[in-house]
Amino acid sequence: MSMLREKIASRTARVGIIGLGYVGLPLAVAFAKAGFPVTGIDIDGNKVTQINAGKSYIQDVSSHELHTLREQGKLQATSDFTVLQELDTVSICVPTPLSKTKDPDISFIASVTSKIAEHLHAEQLIVLESTTYPGTTEEFILPELTAKGLQVGVDFYLAFSPERLDPGNPHYTAQNIPKIIGGITPACTAMAQALYSQAMQKVIPVSSAKTAEMVKLLENTFRAVNIALVNEIAIMCDRLEIDVWEVIEAAATKPFGFMPFYPGPGWGGHCIPVDPFYLSWKLKTLNYKARFIELAAEVNTHMPLYVVTKLADILNEHQKSIKGSKILMLGVTYKRDVSDVRESPALDILRILQQKGANLSFYDPYVQRLEEASAHWVPLTEQTLAGADCVVIVTDHQQVDYKFVVEHAPLILDTRNATKEVRTGREKIRLL
Template sequence: MTIELLSRIRSRAARVGIIGQGYVGLPLALVFHDAGFPVLGLDVDERKVEALRRGDSYIGHIGRDRVARAVASGGYEATTDFDRLAGCDAILICVPTPLGTHREPDNSFIHKTARAIARRLRPGQLVVLESTTYPGATDGEVLPILRESGLACPDDFLLAFSPEREDPGNGRFSTRTIPKIVGGVNGPSTEAAAALYRAAVETVVEVSSARVAESSKLLENVFRSVNIALVNELKMTFDRMGIDVWEVIEAARTKPFGFMPFYPGPGLGGHCIPLDPFYLAWKAAEHGTWARFVELAGEINADMPRYVVGKVAEALNDESKSLRGSRVLVLGLAYKPNIDDDRESPSYALIELLRAAGAWVDYCDPFFPAARKGRRQGLSLASVPCTPEMFARYDVLVVATAHDAFKDPALYRDVGLVVDTRNLVSALGGGPRRVVKA
């Protein structure tokens, strides 16, 4: 079975089905298409599928032309028909793995997808989970579900884990050039999954098991979460001392060894860093141990929006104004600069907390003409124009995202107060009458 599948992969005859056509699945689908594979993109969102069939892209850093070319070639097709999984040789799972209301892992999308695959699983297929999860989910949860089909692994089908490593808006690295980690639930599964990805991406790193692959993804993001929490905590500490943390970081980064700069902000955003540490902490507790350092970092980062709102209240108080009744403009809904990605963005928490405190809140973000309705929020807001006249109408501006569009000093010529969480306005020179770093 492995030999036949490897032959189809090498000849680019293998049909690749990718479940989930969002920020992870769509770029992956296009990379496999570009490598010469026939690709089927599956999603439960009919509107998303219809847009893809028209050749439209709903992700800013993936141009419409690229999607349109793939559709026009006939080599890429989007569908909501999961019965077509039976015609795929490789099935890649790229579905969300959010946290529950108590920060517990929610693998329900993975389980539902695995059951959909199991109902259609046939001999000769390779299944790869890409969704971030805790160690043991692939062989302890997905594998048993797939076995409900009556088929065995590796005799009938193969199963592996390969963590997604997307970084939207990164000009240096793309889906094709970011090294791909692959770990199967057994040797034949690793071999087949590695062969598949080598046919489409530049570098594949094989590891000994799916659990190692799962853990490597968590380590990558826990590393970032802990270091961001560290500078966030130092920001608050140095602020009490009257020391500018940004200047401290710039001084420290002149050391050519043993230091890597991380920068503070209003909280964490994106699908991975705000969530992954809690996945690891939850799994550690299941094994009778507690990842206290990891949990503390998650708590510090999750609490940063409250710190920022406190700084806004203090800054307004210094202006003899109350936060209640003040007009506040939040600059940026995206979680990072110059992209249309608002997943887990701390801007939503900022807006909700400011509203709860009685402020009148709007936002400005050229990448989001209207705020999207997500799983946890529905602001029913539209972006205000990015103009000096509009900015001047507010009692305070809160810089949440360092978009290039916000770097024009002229925007702030008539602004009285800015609370800057990204050290953006402070570095412009001129601009508003008063800037408070937060």
């Protein structure tokens, strides 16, 4: 058995995680809880300080958990990349955003790859977890790591393992979401599989890094396309004067061949509106147009404007215009029960309403300040609800009392069917 294999089996391998955000911190905690000594590396000094003080800034990781791991000496954080030379395994969890022109921005991966290459040593395992286009691990990372003469699959190991975390989901965590792994060589896959099976319940090896990269993009493109499909069905139902929510509920009784997706004000988060563009960009370089991805983007990015049009119609029926109307938005995060506003359609809706001269406020139990839009937070009270011309429900957080909202708001546009249980016979509620 190789030395690295032995260290992994005895859980003495020094595990490193680069990028301690929504993905990296839960992963670091999962390995530390499995008993490995874990070192997190992040350029954000504030995050490093908080972790070392046992304070969590990620909703799905408790400070109590961090504190315990700190006391046990299982977890530490640093901004010093020279620690890489002491680490046996390194998982990369840095952002992979889009540029302004919607092309992949892999500059974060590039930056950490050069740091890793600088300190790479024999018997080290490197795993990329950031979502990216098929070929990144093999075509982009591998050449830099082999430049000094170390041989992949023999001296060191390189693999891709997509992160499939679902923030805010209490049932599926880093430990129990099955982990896909694809190495550059079979030995790389086996080494990464050996490591991840120590901390995760199920590991699924695939034949290559490229396959593993594509698995993630299939999953998220599947979601993007189905969200777009159901959004378009919602628009069609509106024209046909049919309740789309009733249609979906009834269709979902089919025990096979149908999986319910729900319409909404658009798409959001760091993944679904971003990842499919990584795939379409790669295909463009191969002279192929990813039509479903482009169409899904067109439909989903149009939804915020659709919501505003719907709102204008509702106000119009009450002899009001958007300009000057008091609009209270309920929920600004991209999905329910999380505090993340990245790419949230709420931001687009607020921007359009602001341009049209609306008087904007918002309530969200998870967010009290919005730097991305000029709306101020208000508490959810009888007065704030009654004082609005229209309340727009954009995120259906479970802790909001929708009965209370329905009782006091004069007019409601519900883009998420959040008022389902409390709206019988209420004329003042409109659905998407």
